[in-house]
Amino acid sequence: MGVIQKLPPSVVNQIAAGEVVERPASVVKEMMENAIDAKARRLEVSVERGGKDLIRIADDGEGMSPEDLPLAFTPHATSKLQTAEDLHRVRTLGFRGEALAAIAEISKVRCQTRRADASEGSEVQIEAGVAGPIKSCGCPVGTVMEVRNLFFNTPVRRAFLKSDSTEAGHVAETFARVALAHPEVHMTFRSSGKIVHDLPAVAGIRERIAAFFGRELAESLLWVEGKLDQTSLWGYVGHPSQSRSSTKGQYLFLGGRYVRDRSLSHALNEAYRGLLMVGRNPVAFLNLEIPPEEVDVNVHPTKIEVRFRDPQRVYSHLLSTLRQTFLGSDLHSRLQPVPGGKPTGPPTPVVEEPAPSWSPPANRPTPTPPASPAFNLDSEPADRQEIAAWFQPSRKPASPPMIPDSVGQIQPPEWSHSLPGRFEFAKGEAFNEFSSLEERRDEAPIQAAPSPAPVRLEPARPEPRREVDPVGHAKAIQVHDSYLIAETSEGMMVIDQHALHERIIYEELRKRVAEGRVESQGLLVPEPVHMAADEAAVVLEHADLLATLGLEIEGFGGDTVLVRSVPAMLSGLQPDRLLHDLGEHLATQPIPPTRDGLVAELLHMVSCKAAIKAGQKLTAEEIDALLERRELAADAHHCPHGRPTALIFTKSELEKQFGRI
Known part of the structure; x- marks a missing residue:
C-alpha cells in the first residue's frame, strides 16, 4: 500500500493560511484590498485586542450576490482571473482567491453583503471552514466582514502572536500603507473602540x-x-x-x-x-x-x-x-530658532500638491539651487602654506571643466540584474586648477600617475550655470575657529569650514580621476611604511586602484609597504599617515561592490583628511578664497559624508526672535 495520500481540504486551507495569514494585520490587508477592488469609496476598519478577538471591515463597494457569497470562501475561486494569461496582466490588488478561504479556516467569520440592484442583503457565517446556510438580512450596499477569534483552532499559531498593543501597531501600519496608496477613499480606523484615524478622501497624498x-x-x-x-x-x-x-x-x-x-x-x-x-x-x-x-x-x-x-x-x-x-x-x-532652543526642521511653504502630469506645469516655481555641507574628524592639520596654496586662483585662462558625477554616486550593486552601468546627470561648473601644483614642481619630479585599469567615466551633460545666493565676503567672520558666518539675501548663513573645504577637495579629486589626469608627486626617497598584516595585504591588493588616485605603492617584504609617490595636490599630507588611514579604512569598512563605488569611498576619506579642521584659524584671505569657491562646488549643501555644510537663518525668523515683527 502506498504512503502518499491527498490532504483533506481543511488541512490544505490551514497550510495556505500559514502562508497568507501571518498575524491579524495580514487579514486587514487582504480585506482592505478586496474592498478597494470592489470600488469602495468609504472604508471602515475596527479591531479589538489588536485583531485577536475581532476584525471588522465595512465598505460601500459593489457587494456580492447570494450566488457568489459561498464561492467567495471557496479556495481558488475569484472573479479577477479567467485564464492563465491573465496572470501576466494583473490589474487588481487581489487575484488568487486564497485569502478568504484561508481566513475562514482559522477563525469565525460572518459576512453581510448587498449589491445596489438587490432589495435585501445576504449573510453567511463560517466557523473553522464550515459554512452555514445563506440567509437574507438587512444591510446597506457594500460588504461587512467580521473575523472573530483568529487562530482559535490553531492554538500554537495564536500563542506566537505578540501583545495586543504590538499587534495593533502592525494593523495600524497596514492601514497606513493602504491609506497612502489610495487617498481617494475615505478611511476610518478604530482600535479598542477609539478612533485612531478618520481620513477624508483627498486628491493627493500630502x-x-x-x-x-x-x-x-x-x-x-x-x-x-x-x-x-x-x-x-x-x-x-x-x-x-x-x-x-x-x-x-x-x-x-x-x-x-x-x-x-x-x-x-x-x-x-x-x-x-x-x-x-x-x-x-x-x-x-x-x-x-x-x-x-x-x-x-x-x-x-x-x-x-x-x-x-x-x-x-x-x-x-x-x-x-x-x-x-x-x-x-x-x-x-x-535652522529656525524657537523658544527653548530647539531647532525645527527645514520649513518650506505649504503648496498645493501638483497632479501627476507628465510634462512640468508652466506655473511650477523655478527651483532654488542647492547650497553647502559639514563634517569634522580629528586628524593632523595639513600644512598652512599648503592650505593657502590650495585657495590660490588659477593662472590658466581656460574655462572650468565640467565635473562628471559618475564616480561612486549612482553605481548599482553587482547582486542585482537590474543595474545599469552608467548614468549621467547635469552638474554645475567645476573649479579652476590650483596653482600651488606648479609651485611644487621644483621640489621633485611630478609625473602622471600610472593608469593600470583606469576608472572609465562618461562625461556628464552640462547644466546652465546656477545663480547661487551670493555671500558677502566682506561681512564673513570666523567664530570658534570652526565656523564662518556670512550674510545672504535670505538672512545669514553659518558654514562649517571643514565640511565646505572637504567638498571642494572631493570635487577636485573626483574631476581629476574622471579625466584620468591625477598628478602624482614623486618622493625623492621612497618611504617605507610598516603596517598591520591585514592592512598591508588590503592596500597591496588595491595597489592599481590607488595608483589611479596618484598614490603609488609596492610591497617591500613582510608587512612593509613602500610609498613611491603621493597625489600632488595632497603632498602636504604625510605619506605614512595617509597610507595607514587608507589601510585601516579598507580593512575595517565594507568594500563597495563596484570599482567606482570604491573610488568614491576612498575619495571621501582622503578629502576629509586633507581638509582644514575645526579649531583651525583662517586669515581673511583664506575665508574669502573658501567662500568664492563655494558656488562652484556641485552639491555644495552637503559634504561627501552627507552632513550639511551650512545652516541658514532667515531674516524673518531673526526678526521674530528679536520682536521686530
Whole structure:
C-alpha cells in the first residue's frame, strides 16, 4: 500500500493560511484590498485586542450576490482571473482567491453583503471552514466582514502572536500603507473602540502623510515626477534633514499596491548618496505606474515582492528622476530658532500638491539651487602654506571643466540584474586648477600617475550655470575657529569650514580621476611604511586602484609597504599617515561592490583628511578664497559624508526672535 495520500481540504486551507495569514494585520490587508477592488469609496476598519478577538471591515463597494457569497470562501475561486494569461496582466490588488478561504479556516467569520440592484442583503457565517446556510438580512450596499477569534483552532499559531498593543501597531501600519496608496477613499480606523484615524478622501497624498507622520515632515517634502515611455513615477521624497535610522519611512507603491524591492530601494539610497550621513535612510512616498504585462506580482504569497521584466530600466528611471529633482531643489538646512532652543526642521511653504502630469506645469516655481555641507574628524592639520596654496586662483585662462558625477554616486550593486552601468546627470561648473601644483614642481619630479585599469567615466551633460545666493565676503567672520558666518539675501548663513573645504577637495579629486589626469608627486626617497598584516595585504591588493588616485605603492617584504609617490595636490599630507588611514579604512569598512563605488569611498576619506579642521584659524584671505569657491562646488549643501555644510537663518525668523515683527 502506498504512503502518499491527498490532504483533506481543511488541512490544505490551514497550510495556505500559514502562508497568507501571518498575524491579524495580514487579514486587514487582504480585506482592505478586496474592498478597494470592489470600488469602495468609504472604508471602515475596527479591531479589538489588536485583531485577536475581532476584525471588522465595512465598505460601500459593489457587494456580492447570494450566488457568489459561498464561492467567495471557496479556495481558488475569484472573479479577477479567467485564464492563465491573465496572470501576466494583473490589474487588481487581489487575484488568487486564497485569502478568504484561508481566513475562514482559522477563525469565525460572518459576512453581510448587498449589491445596489438587490432589495435585501445576504449573510453567511463560517466557523473553522464550515459554512452555514445563506440567509437574507438587512444591510446597506457594500460588504461587512467580521473575523472573530483568529487562530482559535490553531492554538500554537495564536500563542506566537505578540501583545495586543504590538499587534495593533502592525494593523495600524497596514492601514497606513493602504491609506497612502489610495487617498481617494475615505478611511476610518478604530482600535479598542477609539478612533485612531478618520481620513477624508483627498486628491493627493500630502494630507495623508501629515496625518500619519506629522505636519513638519509633510511640509518639507520634495515633489517628484517623471515619465519614461509607459512608466510613470510620482510622489514625494524627504529633505535630507528628515532622514531616518531605518527604512520604515520608505513607501513604494506599484499600481496602488505597497511593495518592497531591493533594486528600487538601492536606487533610492544611491540617489541620496552624499546627502545623508552613514547609517541614515531617506524618507520617500513614491508611486510607480507600469503596464501590468511588464511586472509579475505573483512572486510571494503576501504579494509584497514583485519582479520586473526590465528591472534595469525601472532602476535607472527612478534614480535619474530623483537626481534631477535634487539638482533643481534647495537642499540647504534651514535652522529656525524657537523658544527653548530647539531647532525645527527645514520649513518650506505649504503648496498645493501638483497632479501627476507628465510634462512640468508652466506655473511650477523655478527651483532654488542647492547650497553647502559639514563634517569634522580629528586628524593632523595639513600644512598652512599648503592650505593657502590650495585657495590660490588659477593662472590658466581656460574655462572650468565640467565635473562628471559618475564616480561612486549612482553605481548599482553587482547582486542585482537590474543595474545599469552608467548614468549621467547635469552638474554645475567645476573649479579652476590650483596653482600651488606648479609651485611644487621644483621640489621633485611630478609625473602622471600610472593608469593600470583606469576608472572609465562618461562625461556628464552640462547644466546652465546656477545663480547661487551670493555671500558677502566682506561681512564673513570666523567664530570658534570652526565656523564662518556670512550674510545672504535670505538672512545669514553659518558654514562649517571643514565640511565646505572637504567638498571642494572631493570635487577636485573626483574631476581629476574622471579625466584620468591625477598628478602624482614623486618622493625623492621612497618611504617605507610598516603596517598591520591585514592592512598591508588590503592596500597591496588595491595597489592599481590607488595608483589611479596618484598614490603609488609596492610591497617591500613582510608587512612593509613602500610609498613611491603621493597625489600632488595632497603632498602636504604625510605619506605614512595617509597610507595607514587608507589601510585601516579598507580593512575595517565594507568594500563597495563596484570599482567606482570604491573610488568614491576612498575619495571621501582622503578629502576629509586633507581638509582644514575645526579649531583651525583662517586669515581673511583664506575665508574669502573658501567662500568664492563655494558656488562652484556641485552639491555644495552637503559634504561627501552627507552632513550639511551650512545652516541658514532667515531674516524673518531673526526678526521674530528679536520682536521686530
